[in-house]
Amino acid sequence: MxxxxxxxxxxxxxxxxxxxxxxxxxxxxxxxxxxxxxxxxxxxxxxxxxxxxxxxxxxxxxxxxxxxxxxxxxxxxxxxxxxxxxxxxxxxxxxxxxxxxxxxxxxxxxxxxxxxxxxxxxxxxxxxxxxxxxxxxxxxxxxxxxxxxxxxxxxxxxRHIKTDLLQISILSFGFKYGLPQGIDLLMDVRFLSNPYFVAELKDFSGKDEEVRNFVLNSPETLTFMKKYTDMLDYLIPLYKREGKVYLTIAIGCTGGRHRSVAVADEIAKHIREYSAQVYVTHRDLDREKKPGS
Structure with a gap:
């Protein structure tokens, strides 16, 4: 170099x-x-x-x-x-x-x-x-x-570097499997309508377009996403200014398969518009499909 x-x-x-x-x-x-x-x-x-x-x-x-x-x-x-x-x-x-x-x-x-x-x-x-x-x-x-x-x-x-130093991790998880460790911001999205209780959606996940449309296009989610991403847009530059190197944002629903997955992916998509180092992990996506996911 x-x-x-x-x-x-x-x-x-x-x-x-x-x-x-x-x-x-x-x-x-x-x-x-x-x-x-x-x-x-x-x-x-x-x-x-x-x-x-x-x-x-x-x-x-x-x-x-x-x-x-x-x-x-x-x-x-x-x-x-x-x-x-x-x-x-x-x-x-x-x-x-x-x-x-x-x-x-x-x-x-x-x-x-x-x-x-x-x-x-x-x-x-x-x-x-x-x-x-x-x-x-x-x-x-x-x-x-x-x-x-x-x-x-x-x-x-x-001043000597051009890279974005703050690494942002977005983690989806299910509350039924316990809280993740080492998180900075936690958001509970169990207030959103649960796709599991829609017969044609329960076998899909938040990675599938059908579930994403159901979760992300509801009036509650649209309002929530606007308010939550506005908050992140305000906080992330402050964390950078403070010198924070890692930021972990956890999004939880009941089983970590539907709502939290869709919301986590959408938040990551939003942050990537201005921050390159964004990583997404879906901790409980591949667990056994059980009621309440």
């Missing part, structure tokens, strides 16, 4: 670099933590198999590597001279907040071997000041929680 999407994450210890790296990984980037800056050019020269699932590379580099500030500029210049574009993201936070975070996590600061925590933070801030000045994005995480930071970094990651 072409190496044209490189992000370097750096900044103060305790400012949220691990969370930032997680956001890039969730966005389809190949991620490396604590990457020695001297090894970066050699790493990028390694032959890699073409993999459309990799949207780019993200590396965390910081003062855990001795001499990092003095070496990074020459390496970055080398990358530019060889036509490799990269973006530097610098994370920071108020000193008092960093002290509080280290106290809560009980982790060691990389520069506190012979000094206090506050002295170590002050020294780190000074050593990284020149790198901060050349960074493309400086993010202050003082008043930012983990979810907010991940949302901010995800927005940066998505």
């Amino acid at each position: 072409p190496i044209n999407r490189i992000c370097i994450i750096t900044g103060l210890s305790g400012s949220g670099k691990s969370t930032a790296l997680d956001a890039f990984e969730d966005s389809g980037f190949y991620c490396v933590d604590n990457m020695p800056v001297d090894l970066l050019p050699k790493f990028l020269e390694l032959p890699m198999e073409s993999n459309t699932e990799i949207n780019g590379f993200a590396f965390v580099m910081d003062l855990r590597e001795k001499g990092f500030p003095s070496k990074c500029q020459s390496v970055f210049n080398y990358l530019k001279e060889n036509g490799l574009d990269f973006e530097i993201i610098f994370l920071e936070a108020d000193k008092k907040i960093l002290v509080q975070r280290f106290s809560q996590t009980r982790r060691h600061h990389p520069l506190t071997h012979d000094s206090s925590l506050m002295d170590g933070i002050t020294e780190e801030k000074s050593k990284l000041e020149s790198l901060r000045n050349i960074s493309d994005n400086v993010i202050d995480t003082t008043n930012t929680n983990v979810h907010e930071l991940k949302s901010i970094v995800t927005a940066i990651a998505r």
Whole structure:
């Protein structure tokens, strides 16, 4: 794959670099933590198999590597001279907040071997000041929680890619066989007329045109589908903005064979008009045909 999407994450210890790296990984980037800056050019020269699932590379580099500030500029210049574009993201936070975070996590600061925590933070801030000045994005995480930071970094990651990151799964199921696990949105469509009780339809399923017409063209379903898809059209962009990677929508009826199948397929058809990664599973479609399906 072409190496044209490189992000370097750096900044103060305790400012949220691990969370930032997680956001890039969730966005389809190949991620490396604590990457020695001297090894970066050699790493990028390694032959890699073409993999459309990799949207780019993200590396965390910081003062855990001795001499990092003095070496990074020459390496970055080398990358530019060889036509490799990269973006530097610098994370920071108020000193008092960093002290509080280290106290809560009980982790060691990389520069506190012979000094206090506050002295170590002050020294780190000074050593990284020149790198901060050349960074493309400086993010202050003082008043930012983990979810907010991940949302901010995800927005940066998505500027580098064209794919729709949110994978939407539509699942039909039957309540009589139990609730599915790991769902985000649940809709019960047992209020719709049941094709099972129509003699000429009960042996068919929601995949058959006869049942689909019966379920989807009723006045109740037409009103429901308009209101429910309007709600999804409103929610899905908000989930994307929040940085959600997977969204599972479950549609249930009594047996999971007629109404939920037809409705799930129709919802998926609607969402595919603006979102490419939509997958449909009919959990109970092939179960034994029993009354109430």
